[in-house]
Amino acid sequence: MPLSSENSKRAWLRMLLLLGVAFVLGGFVLPNIHITWRESESQASMGGLDVSLGKPQTSLSPLEVYARAAQAVYRSVVYIDASETVRVEPDIFDEMMGVEPQVEQSHWEGSGVIITPDGYILTNEHVVGRSDSGRTITVTLADGRRFKGHLVGADYTTDVALVKIDGHNLPAAKLGTVRGLVPGQICVAIGNPLGLRFTVTNGVISALDRPIATDDGRIYSHLIQHSAAINPGNSGGPLVDIEGRVIGINTLVRQHAEGIGFAIPIDTALQVAEELKAYGRVPRPWLGVVVQTNTPSLATRFGLPPVKGVVVTGVYRDGPAAQAGIEPGDVITRVNGRPITDSDQFRAVTQGLKVGSTVTLEVHRGDQYAQVQVQVAQQP
Known part of the structure; x- marks a missing residue:
């Protein structure tokens, strides 16, 4: 019994000593400790791309051909939002009730690619509308900067439009050509499908010189058919080769079809752009x-x-x-x-x-x- 009582006293003394040390640490030491949380690479990056810099988070293997192609053009791709005030006429029942015509904002979303450091951008006519449509154009770069876009000109027949933003030393894309392309070559598409900003997809060139007619009466000629997934919102974005050179401007996808996309050859788009820049229209x-x-x-x-x-x-x-x-x-x-x-x-x-x-x-x-x-x- 005396031995047991002595052990109990020592246990109480240890407990009191530990509580005293904890009190000192809590009151004087911990308030002066600064803890920094660091986000993991998988959380801090988006698809391996630094949105602000357009640089890979880690070095890419030579086998990462799609990623390398995307990196080469990524910063040159833009998101385009076009809006227009539309007059909505009342139907017959509203007229009977004396309802006045209303106005509402209509929006078109699409993509584009910067082709010159001073801010010329290629996109689709069906994204920004005719030259006299009066749409307000907002251009957002990959680094988050936003600019007001000026429509230089738009051509309905080829579905090519040229937009200008006021900027300097902008990241212009490397431009390629369709000459020498053959079916089976690797291609990468970047755009803003369904509002999902700066999406990368890949595929191959499926065919060349495809003539396509659409329900709205537009007739395309010499289109590039490819298998990179594109959806509404990809329109106007670039199709690039394995080196990241722009070879086409994505323009449409066949409804109810899978793995079939189309792009306007960059050679055609650039020729139209030159005429739009010079004349505001394409003299035919x-x-x-x-x-x-x-x-x-x-x-x-x-x-x-x-x-x-x-x-x-x-x-x-x-x-x-x-x-x-x-x-x-x-x-x-x-x-x-x-x-x-x-x-x-x-x-x-x-x-x-x-x-x-x-x-x-x-x-x-x-x-x-x-x-x-x-x-x-x-x-x-």
């Missing part, structure tokens, strides 16, 4: 005729020359063709010596003509034919 060649493909049944029915070519079904008054003496019922079989077999070929050939040049048409009328010189005008 115009002959002033309406044509359709000549067929044996058409020739028999209307007594036309039974030759391959296009039948002139309409001539614009005071247009180039009218001034050259071409009439409805004439059959055009050659343009500058090149045989013409249908209306699609005729349009493709004449679209390549230069405004102000002279074109030679081989024209059949009845059992006679002649070579007619026509001055190419600008499409009104």
Whole structure:
């Protein structure tokens, strides 16, 4: 018993000593200790990309070809928000109740790519609208900076638009070409699909020179078909090769299709951009005729020359063709010596003509034919 009592006293003394030490640490030492929490790399980065700097968090393996391509162009990709005040007319029931017309803001979201250090940006016409649409354009860079965008010009036919922001030493993308591309080559797309800012997807070039017609009457020619996933919001963003060079401007995806995207060749987009910068529009060649493909049944029915070519079904008054003496019922079989077999070929050939040049048409009328010189005008 005496031994047990002595041990109990020692245990109480130890406890009191420990409490005293804890009191000293809590009152004097801990308030002077500064703790810094550090976020892990997986939490601090977004997809391996530093949004503010556009640099990889860690060194990339030579096998990371998609990531390297994305890194090369990432900082050049922009998010575009276009808004427009739209007048909403009341329906018949609202009119009966005396409801006045209302206005609301409509928004279009898309992507773009900086092509010059002083702020010229390529995007789609269907993102920013026509030159006279009056849409307010806001451009957001990958580093978070926001600029007001000025629409230099937009071309409905090619779906290419040129936007300018006031900036200096901006991260312009490296520009490539479609010349030499072959199906199977690696490609990477960057854009803002469905509002998900700066998304990277990859695939391969599936085909070249695809002609596509859309429900709104827009006709694309020579498109790049690829398998990189794109969705609404990717429009206007770049398609790049393995070196990160821009080879196309993503423009549409077929609804209800998987793994099929399309891009405007960068060569076409840059050519259109130069004309938009110079003229605010694209001056297109115009002959002033309406044509359709000549067929044996058409020739028999209307007594036309039974030759391959296009039948002139309409001539614009005071247009180039009218001034050259071409009439409805004439059959055009050659343009500058090149045989013409249908209306699609005729349009493709004449679209390549230069405004102000002279074109030679081989024209059949009845059992006679002649070579007619026509001055190419600008499409009104």
